Each structure stands twice: as structure tokens, then as C-alpha cells.
Amino acid sequence: MGYGGVPVLRRLNLRIDQDDRIALLGRNGEGKSTLSKLLANKLQAAEGRIIRHSKLRIGYFAQHQVDELHIDETPLQHIQRLRPEEGQPRLRARLAGFGLMADQAETVVGRLSGGQKARLSLLLATIDAPHLLILDEPTNHLDMESREALVEALTEYPGAVVLVSHDMHLLGLVADRLWLVKGGAVEPYTEDLDAYRRQLLAGDEVKSEAKPLEKPKKISRDDMLALKAEVRRCEEILTKLNDMRDKLAKKLADPALYEDARKGELATWNAKYGEVMNGLDRAEAMWLAAQEKLEAAT
Ligand SMILES: Nc1ncnc2c1ncn2[C@@H]1O[C@H](COP(=O)(O)OP(=O)(O)O)[C@@H](O)[C@H]1O
Numbered sequence: 001m002g003y004g005g006v007p008v009l010r011r012l013n014l015r016i017d018q019d020d021r022i023a024l025l026g027r028n029g030e031g032k033s034t035l036s037k038l039l040a041n042k043l044q045a046a047e048g049r050i051i052r053h054s055k056l057r058i059g060y061f062a063q064h065q066v067d068e069l070h071i072d073e074t075p076l077q078h079i080q081r082l083r084p085e086e087g088q089p090r091l092r093a094r095l096a097g098f099g100l101m102a103d104q105a106e107t108v109v110g111r112l113s114g115g116q117k118a119r120l121s122l123l124l125a126t127i128d129a130p131h132l133l134i135l136d137e138p139t140n141h142l143d144m145e146s147r148e149a150l151v152e153a154l155t156e157y158p159g160a161v162v163l164v165s166h167d168m169h170l171l172g173l174v175a176d177r178l179w180l181v182k183g184g185a186v187e188p189y190t191e192d193l194d195a196y197r198r199q200l201l202a203g204d205e206v207k208s209e210a211k212p213l214e215k216p217k218k219i220s221r222d223d224m225l226a227l228k229a230e231v232r233r234c235e236e237i238l239t240k241l242n243d244m245r246d247k248l249a250k251k252l253a254d255p256a257l258y259e260d261a262r263k264g265e266l267a268t269w270n271a272k273y274g275e276v277m278n279g280l281d282r283a284e285a286m287w288l289a290a291q292e293k294l295e296a297a298t
């Protein structure tokens with residue numbers, strides 16, 4: 001399959017079952033979005049065939065989905081169109097379930113924040129309870145609240161999920177199968193996410209044949225112990241930050257916090273959460289660097 005007769009992906013032989021949770025890995029431009037659109041029936045294969053159950057419902061969410069919203073209509077009008085038979089209370093409850101409260105339900109889309117628009121798009125993509133949900137970089141430009149809501153929704157989602165994301169945390173929570181999109185092929189990735197991330201960070205070609213390594217330098221026993229201590233220290237920091245993140249996420253999942261009267265409190269917790277997430281990024285990078293040094297030395 002490809003564009004204008006030029007193939008991007010060739011000779012795919014893939015199968016998706018109803019409880020599969022698949023992450024598509026691969027560098028930019030390798031064809032993850034192309035495969036997502038093929039699976040979502042948004043693009044046709046030039047050759048070959050796809051067999052789907054005749055009643056299969058598919059939901060598709062990508063960031064540009066937001067551009068397909070009608071900017072002069074409200075979220076309520078959007079779902080009314082899809083669910084004309086449902087009463088206002090039911091529709092409003094659906095919106096609230098995606099964090100769009102009474103005010104936003106009747107604000108025209110053009111005046112909503114990026115995160116609010118993304119949440120509306122996600123609601124529209126999942127309103128039919130699709131058997132297969134395809135998400136192409138869903139967290140890009142999502143605010144923290146929406147990101148947490150998405151993580152929660154996805155981990156509890158009963159159907160099949162195909163997910164493209166650079167967010168390793170999200171991938172780790174959601175995916176239990178990995179497919180690597182590379183060089184026009186799509187194959188199961190045999191290693192785990194950590195291995196994939198290490199390869200990415202090391203700037204290695206993913207899944208490449210082993211390259212000749214630099215000759216390892218002899219290091220002293222003391223240096224070795226210092227390296228090990230550094231790795232342990234990073235792990236302790238990571239554990240602490242992860243705990244903090246989990247606690248904050250729990251706090252932020254409390255609907256009562258989103259009442260108007262508690263706006264200030266919410267802002268404080270949100271800011272704390274942002275700090276912890278930044279800290280986690282830094283701590284992870286430190287841990288990786290320490291780990292690599294240690295590996296190079298042993
Ligand atoms: N609409 C299009 N027309 C022509 N080429 C496209 C189009 N969309 C994507 N491509 C090309 O197909 C290849 C795969 O792109 P894409 O599926 O977006 O990769 P990824 O999502 O992995 O970054 C790229 O070389 C890209 O330039």
C-alpha cells in the first residue's frame with residue numbers, strides 16, 4: 001500500500017484478534033500512520049486483501065481528527081447528530097465522561113482549548129463502542145488532564161487497540177504486543193519496550209545486526225562500584241518519582257476536584273504533576289546514561 005503508485009508498505013501478513021493491544025513502533029516516516037489508516041479503512045490497499053468481520057466497528061483517532069470538528073457548533077450539537085434519539089441528560093453525561101462539563105458542552109468548538117477539542121474527538125471516535133480502536137499519536141498536544149483520562153480509558157478498554165505513540169509510559173500501560181514498522185515491512189518486534197527505547201536512545205538502527213563495538217576500556221574496581229552505585233541511586237529516584245506520580249494521578253482522578261470552587265487546588269495539583277513528570281524524564285535519562293556506562297564497562 002502506498003501513495004500515487006509508490007508503495008510504502010509491502011507484503012504485510014498480519015492478524016488482529018479482538019483483545020489484542022498492539023503498539024506500532026518505528027521511526028518517523030516508516031509508515032505507522034499509513035498502516036493505521038489502512039486498518040481504519042481510511043485508505044485502500046493497492047494489492048492484496050483484508051478480511052474483516054462484517055459487523056466489525058472501528059474507531060479511529062488521530063490528532064488531525066480535531067480539524068474535522070465543526071468550529072461553529074457545540075460539543076452537544078456534535079453528539080446530537082450522532083445520537084439524535086438520545087435525550088439531553090444522557091448526551092450531557094457522555095460529554096462529562098470525557099471531561100466536557102456543562103459550560104463546555106454549549107461552547108462552540110472554535111472557542112474550546114486544544115485538550116477539550118481532542119477529548120471531544122476521542123468521544124466521537126469511541127461513541128459506537130468500537131471493537132477495534134486505532135489511535136495515532138493520541139497524546140500529542142493533549143493537556144495533562146486529557147492524557148490521564150486517555151490512559152485510564154485505554155487500560156480499561158475492552159476491545160482491541162492499535163496505538164501509535166512516542167509516550168513510552170502510555171505504550172507500557174496499554175500495549176501487550178509490539179509491531180515494528182520498518183523498511184516497508186511490519187513485523188512483530190521480538191524484544192521489549194525497554195530494549196526498543198535503549199536502541200532509540202543509543203541512536204542504533206533498531207533491530208540491526210550487531211555492530212562492532214568499541215573496544216571496552218579496562219576500568220578499576222572502584223570505578224565499577226561507583227557506576228553501580230550511580231545506577232542504584234537513579235533507580236531509587238525513579239521509584240520515588242513514580243510513586244509520587246501515581247499518588248498525584250489518583251488525586252487528579254477525583255471528579256470532586258473539578259468543581260468550580262476547587263479551581264485553585266486543581267491548578268496546584270496539576271502544576272505538581274507537571275513537575276513530577278519532568279523530573280521523571282530527567283531521571284530516566286540519567287538512569288539510561290548510567291546503565292549504558294555500566295554495560296559498556298562490563
Ligand atoms: N498523503 C500522502 N501522500 C504521499 N506520501 C505520503 C502521504 N502520507 C504519507 N506519505 C509518505 O509515506 C511514508 C510513510 O508516512 P507515515 O505513514 O506518515 O509515517 P509515520 O506515521 O511512521 O511517520 C512517508 O515517506 C511519507 O512521506
Ligand SMILES: [Mg+2]
Pocket residue numbers: 032033034136
Ligand atoms: Mg505518523
